[in-house]
Amino acid sequence: MQSKPKVRFRGSEAANGLLMISPTAIYAILLLAAPLGMILVYSFMTDGYLQIIPKFQLCNYFGECHSYKDVNGVLTESQTYKGVWSDPLALTLMWRSLMISMVVTAVTVLLAFPVAYYVSFYVAPSKKSLWLFLITIPFWTSYLIRVFLWKVILGTGGPINFGLLEIGLIQEPITWLLYNVNSVVITLAHAYAPFAILPIFVSLEKIDRSFLEAGRDLGESPFMTFWRVTLPLAMPGVISSVLIVFIPTIGDYVTPSLVGGPEGKMVANLVELNYKKLDNYPLGSALAVSSMALVMAVSLLFLFLNRRFLRGNKR
Amino acid sequence: MKGGWFRGYTIFYLIFLYAPIVLLPIFAFNNATTIAFPLNGFTTIWFSKLWDDPALHQALKNSLIIGCSAAVISTCLGVFASRASSRYAFPFKTPLMGLIMLPLVMPDIILAVALLTVLLGIGMPLSLFTVILGHVLVCTPFSIAILSAAFQSLDQSLEEAAYDLGETPISAFRLVILPLVLPGIISSLLITFTISLDEFIMAFFLAGNENTLPVYIFGQFRFPQNVPVILALGTILVCLSIALLATAEYFRRRGLAKTGGKGTGGFL
Numbered sequence: 001m002q003s004k005p006k007v008r009f010r011g012s013e014a015a016n017g018l019l020m021i022s023p024t025a026i027y028a029i030l031l032l033a034a035p036l037g038m039i040l041v042y043s044f045m046t047d048g049y050l051q052i053i054p055k056f057q058l059c060n061y062f063g064e065c066h067s068y069k070d071v072n073g074v075l076t077e078s079q080t081y082k083g084v085w086s087d088p089l090a091l092t093l094m095w096r097s098l099m100i101s102m103v104v105t106a107v108t109v110l111l112a113f114p115v116a117y118y119v120s121f122y123v124a125p126s127k128k129s130l131w132l133f134l135i136t137i138p139f140w141t142s143y144l145i146r147v148f149l150w151k152v153i154l155g156t157g158g159p160i161n162f163g164l165l166e167i168g169l170i171q172e173p174i175t176w177l178l179y180n181v182n183s184v185v186i187t188l189a190h191a192y193a194p195f196a197i198l199p200i201f202v203s204l205e206k207i208d209r210s211f212l213e214a215g216r217d218l219g220e221s222p223f224m225t226f227w228r229v230t231l232p233l234a235m236p237g238v239i240s241s242v243l244i245v246f247i248p249t250i251g252d253y254v255t256p257s258l259v260g261g262p263e264g265k266m267v268a269n270l271v272e273l274n275y276k277k278l279d280n281y282p283l284g285s286a287l288a289v290s291s292m293a294l295v296m297a298v299s300l301l302f303l304f305l306n307r308r309f310l311r312g313n314k315r
Numbered sequence: 316m317k318g319g320w321f322r323g324y325t326i327f328y329l330i331f332l333y334a335p336i337v338l339l340p341i342f343a344f345n346n347a348t349t350i351a352f353p354l355n356g357f358t359t360i361w362f363s364k365l366w367d368d369p370a371l372h373q374a375l376k377n378s379l380i381i382g383c384s385a386a387v388i389s390t391c392l393g394v395f396a397s398r399a400s401s402r403y404a405f406p407f408k409t410p411l412m413g414l415i416m417l418p419l420v421m422p423d424i425i426l427a428v429a430l431l432t433v434l435l436g437i438g439m440p441l442s443l444f445t446v447i448l449g450h451v452l453v454c455t456p457f458s459i460a461i462l463s464a465a466f467q468s469l470d471q472s473l474e475e476a477a478y479d480l481g482e483t484p485i486s487a488f489r490l491v492i493l494p495l496v497l498p499g500i501i502s503s504l505l506i507t508f509t510i511s512l513d514e515f516i517m518a519f520f521l522a523g524n525e526n527t528l529p530v531y532i533f534g535q536f537r538f539p540q541n542v543p544v545i546l547a548l549g550t551i552l553v554c555l556s557i558a559l560l561a562t563a564e565y566f567r568r569r570g571l572a573k574t575g576g577k578g579t580g581g582f583l
Contacts (some may be wrong), residue, residue: 024394
C-alpha cells in the first residue's frame with residue numbers, strides 16, 4: 001500500500017512499461033506519426049520543381065493551384081492544376097474507390113460469416129487451428145501473383161470462358177468480366193477474405209454456448225436464436241471485419257492497376273501518378289489526406305450506427 | 316453436430332480462395348507463351364529460364380537482405396511492445412499501442428508516400444535501407460499479434476520465482492522468459508520474413524533504383540512474353556511461403572503448448 005500520493009516514478013511499473021515499449025513507440029512516432037503529420041502539412045504547401053515551397057495555401061484541396069519552377073533563380077509559375085475537391089477526375093476516382101470498398105466490404109463480410117460460423121460452431125476444437133490455417137494460407141502468398149492470376153481467370157482465355165465455350169453456353173468469349181469495376185471487386189474480395197473471417201471467428205468463439213441453449217429452451221426457432229442471440233453477440237467481430245477490410249481496400253494499388261483497366265482505376269493510382277510521375281507532392285498529399293478523411297468519416301458513421309452492439313460488449 | 320450445409324459452403328469457399336494458387340503451377344508448367352486455355356503440354360523450360368536472368372538474381376538478393384533485416388528488427392520491436400503491453404500498466408498505453416498497430420489497417424500506399432515524403436525531406440537517398448525502414452513498420456504489428464499471445468499466456472509467478480532465487484531482471488528474462496517465448500519469436504521471424512518478401516507497395520515507392528522481387532515481378536507483367544517465367548518464379552515463391560508458414564504455425568502452437576496457453580488458431 002502506498003500512503004504517499006506521489007509515487008517514485010523511476011523503477012515504478014509505469015516507468016518500466018514505458019521504458020520497455022519505448023524502442024517500438026519511438027520507431028512508430030518517428031516513422032509513422034511524424035510522416036503522417038508531414039503529409040498533412042505538405043498538403044497545404046506549394047509545389048515547386050523538385051522541391052516544396054513552404055507557402056501555406058488551400059488550393060491543393062479547393063480551387064486552382066500553380067506549380068512553380070526555378071528559372072534563373074526566380075520562382076515562376078509553370079503549371080496550373082485543380083485542387084482535389086475541384087478536380088472532376090479526382091472526385092470520380094475517390095467516389096469510385098469509396099463505392100468499390102463498400103461493395104467489397106459487404107461482399108467479403110457476408111461471404112465470410114458462414115465460414116467463420118461453420119469453423120466456430122461445427123468443427124471439432126482440435127481441428128479449428130487447421131481450418132484457420134488453411135483459410136489464411138492464400139492470404140500470405142504472393143499478392144501480386146494472385147492478382148495477376150485473377151486477370152487470367154477472368155480473361156478471354158481463362159478457365160471461365162474456356163469452360164463456358166466448351167459446354168457450348170456461349171459462342172464467343174465474354175469480355176465484360178475483366179478490366180472493369182466488377183473484376184476489381186472480385187479480386188479484392190478474394191484478397192481480403194481471411195481478414196474478414198478471423199475477427200468474426202474470434203467473436204463467435206467467445207459466445208457462451210449456453211445462451212443459445214437458453215434461447216432454444218425459451219421456444220425460439222433456430223433462425224430466431226441466431227438472429228436475436230448469436231448475431232448481436234457476434235457484431236463486435238463483424239464490425240472489426242468491416243473496418244479491417246474497408247479501410248485498406250480504398251487505398252489498394254495493385255488490383256486496379258492489373259485488373260481494373262481504365263474504368264476500374266482507383267484513388268491509389270492517382271496518388272502514385274502524382275508522387276512518382278508528376279512529382280507533385282502537395283497535390284498527392286492532399287489526395288491521400290482527402291481519401292483518408294473520407295474513409296474515416298464513413299468508418300465513424302458506421303461505428304456510430306452500430307454503437308449499441310459495441311456498448312453492450314464492454315460490460 | 317451436423318452442419319452439412321455450412322460444410323458444403325465452406326468447402327466451396329475454400330475452392331474460391333485457392334483457385335488462383337491452383338492455376339499457378341498449371342500455367343508455370345504449360346508449354347506456351349500465352350497464359351490461356353487450352354493447355355499445350357508439359358515443360359520445365361520456364362523454370363530453367365529463371366537461372367539466366369541477372370536482374371532477377373539481384374532482386375532476389377535484395378529481397379533476402381531486406382527480408383532478413385526486417386524480420387529481425389520488427390521481431391525485436393515486437394518483443395519490446397508485446398512484453399510491455401502484457402506485463403505492465405503504464406500511461407498512454409492504449410494510444411501508443413494503437414499507433415504501433417495502425418499499419419495493420421492503414422492502406423499501404425498512404426504509409427509509403429508519408430514515409431517517402433519524410434525521407435526525401437530529410438535528404439536520405441532511397442536505397443534498400445529505406446525499404447527496410449518501411450517493411451519494419453508494416454511487419455511489427457504482425458509480430459506483436461503473434462508475440463502477444465505468447466507473452467500473455469506466460470505465468471508471472473515464474474518470473475517472480477526467478478527473482479526470489481537471486482536472478483537479475485536480465486538473467487531472469489534470458490533464463491526463464493526467453494525459453495518460454497522462443498517458439499513465438501521464431502514464428503514471428505518466419506511470418507515477418509514472409510510478409511517482407513511479398514510486400515510490394517513500400518518497396519515500389521522506397522527502393523529508388525533498386526529492385527526487390529515483387530517490384531521486379533510487377534515490372535515484368537508489362538512484357539507478356541516474360542509472364543510464364545514469372546509464374547514459374549511465383550510457383551517457387553508460393554511453395555516457399557507455405558513451407559515458412561507451416562513451420563511458423565508449428566512453432567506458434569508449440570510455444571502456446573509450452574506456456575499452457577490455449578490457441579484459438581490463426582495469427583491475428
